[in-house]
Structures are given as C-alpha cells and as structure tokens.
Amino acid sequence: MKILSSSQIKSCDIATTESGVSSLNLMERAAAKCVEWIEMNFKTTNRFLIFCGTGNNGGDGLATARMLYEKGFDVEVYIDRANLNFKADAEINFRKIKKISGIEIKDFSDFSKTIKEKTVLIDALFGYGLNRKLSGKVKNLVETLNQTTLPKVSIDIPTGLFADKVIEKDSVVFKADFTLTFQFYKRSFLHPETGRFCGKTEVLDIDLDSKFIEDAKTDYFVIDNSIIRKIYKPREDFSNKGTFGKSILVGGSYGKIGAVLMSSLSALRTGSGLTFTMAPDCGNLILQSQIPEAMFISSGKNYICKIEIQDKAIYGIGPGLGKEKQTQKALLEFLKSYKNPVVLDADALNILAENQNLNLIPKHSVITPHPLEFERLFGKTENSFDRIELAKEKAKDSQIFIVLKDHHTAIITPDKKVYYNITGNSGMAKGGSGDVLTGIITSLISQKYEIKEACIFSVWLHGKAGDFAAEEFSRESMLPTDLINKIGEVFKSLN
Known part of the structure; x- marks a missing residue:
C-alpha cells in the first residue's frame, strides 16, 4: 500500500471529485464507512459525543453524527459556537444536523468530564491538513478529553497530529484508542513519537480515484497482504534440500549461545534447506541437542576466532557474537575476503561501528540495527523521521538494505524506498526477538528470494508469528521461542 503525502491526498480527493463524485458525496461515503465500523465495534454502546471543527474533517463528523442518530444511537455534537464559519460541505451537513431535534448541539465549553458509561468520544476537529500546533479553545478541549477514560475514536487523524512530520515536544494531541483513516496510512501513524496517539489504526476504503493512486509517486509504503502474496513462493513438489539453499548462522559466545540457537532454529522453521551453526565449542552440546537438524561448525573455544568461508552459502552474522578482540579480527578479515551479500546483526554491527569499517559491508547486504545500533553506525538524529531520511542516504551510498527495527520496523532499500511493517506487537520487545529475525532473513x-523481497517478507512473517504467539500466550508472557514455533501457522495461513 502506498503512503501518500498530505498534498497528494488532497490531490487524490480532487481527482476523485473530477471523475464524477461530488465532494459532498465523498464526505457521505467517508461518514458511512465510519458508521459501519463503529456499529461493528461498539455494539454495547448507545451514546456518542462527536466533536467537530469547521473544515472537511468536521463535516465528516457531522455526517457521522447524523447517520448514527438515524440508526438509533444517542448523539451529541460539540462545536465552537463562536466560530460557525464552516467550509461549504461541512456547512451543508451542519444545516442537516440543526433540523434534527433529537441531536443536541453544544459548545465546546459545555463538555463535562462527568459522563455516563457506555459513551464514546469521537474526534472530528482537524484532519490531515493541519500544519500548526493546537491553541486556544481546541487545545483546552483536547486536554480535557484526554483526561477521560472513555473510549476515543479519531476520524482521519488524531487532532493535533501532522500527516507527514514529527510534532513539537510540547504539542497537545488527541489520544485516540482507534483512528479511522481513509484509503491510506499517514506516515505519522508509523513513527513512535506520533503513532502513540493513534491507538489501533483502521484503514477505510472510500474508493478514491484508482488511476491517481496507481500513478502517484512515493518513496513510502506499508507492507500489506497484497505485497506478501506477490512475494511468497510456495514450495515445489519436485525439489530437494539443495533447492532451498544453505544458511550459515555465525554467532554465540560463552553465556550467549541462546542467541545463535534461536537464529538457527528460526532459519530452519522458515524453510532453509541446509542449516549450519558456526559457533564456539562451548555451545556445541547445547546446539546439537536443541537443534539436531542444524550442523555444527567449530570456531574457537569460548568465542568466535575465525569465520570460515564456504561456497554457495548465505551468512547471518552477529547474534550473541560478543566483541572479543579475536572475534573482531575474525569478522573484519572475513568481510575483507567475502564479497557476497551477508546479513549483519547485533554485535557484528557494533564491531563495525567501533572500528569505523562500514565500507567493508558487501554491496546488497542486509543490516538489522535497532535505533541505538543505528546511531552507533551512522550518527545521532533528532527524531525517527530524520533517522529514516538518514537511513535512505546511507542505504543508497553503501548500496545495502537497512532493516531498521522499531515498533513499526522499516525496510530501507538502496533506491531509497521505505517499507513500513504493521504486523507485530509489544510482546516482541524481549531479548532474542531480533535474533529470530536474523535467522528468518538469512x-x-x-x-x-530477491534480497528486497526477503527483507519485506521476513519482517512481515516475524511480526505475524509474534501476533499469533501473543494471541495464545499474551504479550506479557510470550517468548521469542514461542514466536519461532508460530512461524508454521503463518505459512499455513498463506497456503
């Protein structure tokens, strides 16, 4: 799914109206989709308080209020009575609301925090076109709304957020439990500084102009099921273990054998034909007993001393590797001699950062840093939006793929494209989850799989398995090994 900028979304709306759909009908369409979702998800709720601005977002809210009332719900609409300068379509919907005696129209100042239960607050104050911090009455209202414990829904985008950029640290933003957005994700939904205000995002298809969307140019995408269906390759019947490649997971050190064990096991679970674990001898017994399907390659006593080069293999290096001097020397010598793509994670990245040897990373390799590892490699940035832009430049300069791990992990390609992942959950925020991802990518x-497609599929698969694990065990108690064991369920769902 493409992510369009706010200016592109506005142009898409215009293209849709120019194709024969009036802007008022487009507003009705958006409101109808909101009402459909609300009915499905708030079946025991009978009262909605809808807070409307004077623009198109407010018009969506007014139309939603009317439709909810027509379906038998109790509805109150809150506006700024001192500012009734509505845009044209919002004005039409306001007039319709005024004719309905059963819908009470109140001023923002009339809102009281002492509200009955089974009430939902709906934010339709400002949409994606906002370009300044909230102030005055709206700011005060949003601060008051945020203090309530009632369920909160934002239409299009939480009031106070910008679509394409970070907010200032002292900004006031509506804290939604659900955001009902239209046709596209906004980039701000996918970054930690801003996405935390969105709750769960639901993308509602309002049938905007398909040709405009197809032709629109963007560097930003959300990984959705349609992308995964195009990437996934079901296994052919007439094949053998050699058909599915050779994976060599390099890592482990005394006390950290579990990391490379999980990488090796996840590689096997993902379908690797031949899997080798290159680790120090201190991990031999653990590895051979826990994953007999993976072959052991000795490389030192308590830590890696040498990385042996084998033909026709893909290397995943870093989980539990440690940073002993001999291990650092082994990694740097390997990279000086080996020119094929590799997957580098964890201590492999930290070694490169400490030695300032990023030029040793072979072209088309994959690196998988979390934000702090990224900072060690490439320098500090002010926020996650800037971090993505820096990653785009570094991926292009070095011709590598950067899998930037976060709540919504982003894959940055050498041609500066960014793919955000939306599978996964906070239960995966445990040591070992990244080691599992390294094994899957390798x-x-x-x-x-083409390297770009392998990165996209891996991150989606990793997150989806995490979602299945959380469903069974809860986010709190799920383990990275539970995630590995759910990989098979994800493949079943694809088949």
Missing part, C-alpha cells in the same frame, strides 16, 4: 535469502 533463510529466505538462501532460498533465492
């Missing part, structure tokens, strides 16, 4: 590349 496995899929070894199975001859």
Whole structure:
C-alpha cells in the first residue's frame, strides 16, 4: 500500500471529485464507512459525543453524527459556537444536523468530564491538513478529553497530529484508542513519537480515484497482504534440500549461545534447506541437542576466532557474537575476503561501528540495527523521521538494505524506498526477538528470494508469528521461542 503525502491526498480527493463524485458525496461515503465500523465495534454502546471543527474533517463528523442518530444511537455534537464559519460541505451537513431535534448541539465549553458509561468520544476537529500546533479553545478541549477514560475514536487523524512530520515536544494531541483513516496510512501513524496517539489504526476504503493512486509517486509504503502474496513462493513438489539453499548462522559466545540457537532454529522453521551453526565449542552440546537438524561448525573455544568461508552459502552474522578482540579480527578479515551479500546483526554491527569499517559491508547486504545500533553506525538524529531520511542516504551510498527495527520496523532499500511493517506487537520487545529475525532473513535469502523481497517478507512473517504467539500466550508472557514455533501457522495461513 502506498503512503501518500498530505498534498497528494488532497490531490487524490480532487481527482476523485473530477471523475464524477461530488465532494459532498465523498464526505457521505467517508461518514458511512465510519458508521459501519463503529456499529461493528461498539455494539454495547448507545451514546456518542462527536466533536467537530469547521473544515472537511468536521463535516465528516457531522455526517457521522447524523447517520448514527438515524440508526438509533444517542448523539451529541460539540462545536465552537463562536466560530460557525464552516467550509461549504461541512456547512451543508451542519444545516442537516440543526433540523434534527433529537441531536443536541453544544459548545465546546459545555463538555463535562462527568459522563455516563457506555459513551464514546469521537474526534472530528482537524484532519490531515493541519500544519500548526493546537491553541486556544481546541487545545483546552483536547486536554480535557484526554483526561477521560472513555473510549476515543479519531476520524482521519488524531487532532493535533501532522500527516507527514514529527510534532513539537510540547504539542497537545488527541489520544485516540482507534483512528479511522481513509484509503491510506499517514506516515505519522508509523513513527513512535506520533503513532502513540493513534491507538489501533483502521484503514477505510472510500474508493478514491484508482488511476491517481496507481500513478502517484512515493518513496513510502506499508507492507500489506497484497505485497506478501506477490512475494511468497510456495514450495515445489519436485525439489530437494539443495533447492532451498544453505544458511550459515555465525554467532554465540560463552553465556550467549541462546542467541545463535534461536537464529538457527528460526532459519530452519522458515524453510532453509541446509542449516549450519558456526559457533564456539562451548555451545556445541547445547546446539546439537536443541537443534539436531542444524550442523555444527567449530570456531574457537569460548568465542568466535575465525569465520570460515564456504561456497554457495548465505551468512547471518552477529547474534550473541560478543566483541572479543579475536572475534573482531575474525569478522573484519572475513568481510575483507567475502564479497557476497551477508546479513549483519547485533554485535557484528557494533564491531563495525567501533572500528569505523562500514565500507567493508558487501554491496546488497542486509543490516538489522535497532535505533541505538543505528546511531552507533551512522550518527545521532533528532527524531525517527530524520533517522529514516538518514537511513535512505546511507542505504543508497553503501548500496545495502537497512532493516531498521522499531515498533513499526522499516525496510530501507538502496533506491531509497521505505517499507513500513504493521504486523507485530509489544510482546516482541524481549531479548532474542531480533535474533529470530536474523535467522528468518538469512533463510529466505538462501532460498533465492530477491534480497528486497526477503527483507519485506521476513519482517512481515516475524511480526505475524509474534501476533499469533501473543494471541495464545499474551504479550506479557510470550517468548521469542514461542514466536519461532508460530512461524508454521503463518505459512499455513498463506497456503
């Protein structure tokens, strides 16, 4: 799914109206989709308080209020009575509301925090076109709304957020439990500084102009099911273990064997034909007993001393590797000699950062830093939006793929495209989850997935398995090994 900028979304709306759909009908369409979702998800709720601005977002809210009332719900509409300068379509919907005696229209100042239960607050104050901090009455209202414990829904975008950029640290933003957005994700939904205000995002299809969307140019995408369906390759019947590649997971040190164990196991679970674990001898017994399907390659006593080069293999290096001097020397010598793409994670990245040897990373390799590792590699940025832009430049300069791990992990390609992942959950915020991802990426590349597609599929698969694990065990108690064991369920769902 493409992510369009606020100016592109506005142009898309215009293109849709120019194709024969009036702007008022487009507003009705958006409101109808909101009402459909609200009915499905608030079945025991009978009262809605809808807070409306004077623009198109307010018009969506007014139309939603009318439709909810027509379906038998109790509805109150809150506006700024001192400012009734509505835009044209919003004015039409306001007049319709005024004719309905059953809908009470109140001023923002009339809102009281002492509200009955089974009430939902709906934010339709400002849409994606906002370009300044909230102030005055709206700011005070949003601060008051945020203090309530009632369920909160934003239409299009939480009031106070910008679509394409970070907010100032002292900004006031409506804290939604659900955001009902139209046709596209906004980039701000996918970054930690801003996405935390959105709750769960629901993308509602309001049938905007398909040709405009197809032709629109963007560097930003959301990984959705349609992308995964195009990437996924079901296994052919007439094949053998050699068909599905050779994965070599390099890592582990005394006390950190579990990391490379999880990487090796996830590579196997993802379909690697031949899987080797290159680790120090102190991990031999653990690895051979826990994953007998993976072959062991000795490399030192308590830490990696040498990384042996094998033909026709994909290397995943870093989980539990440690930063012993001999290990650092082994990694740097390997990268000086090995020119094929590799997957680098964890201590492999930290070693490169400490030695300032980023030029040793072979072209088309994959690196998987979390934000702090990224900072060690490439420098500090002010916020996650700037971090993505820096990653785009570094991916292009070095011709590598950067899998930037976060709540919504982003894959940045050498041609400066960004793919945000929306599977996964906070239960995966445990040591070991990244090691699992390293094994998955290594496995899929070894199975001859194109590297870009392997990165996209891996991150989606990793998150989806995490969602299945959280569903069974809860976010609090799920383990990275539970995630590995759910990989098979994800493949079943694809088949």
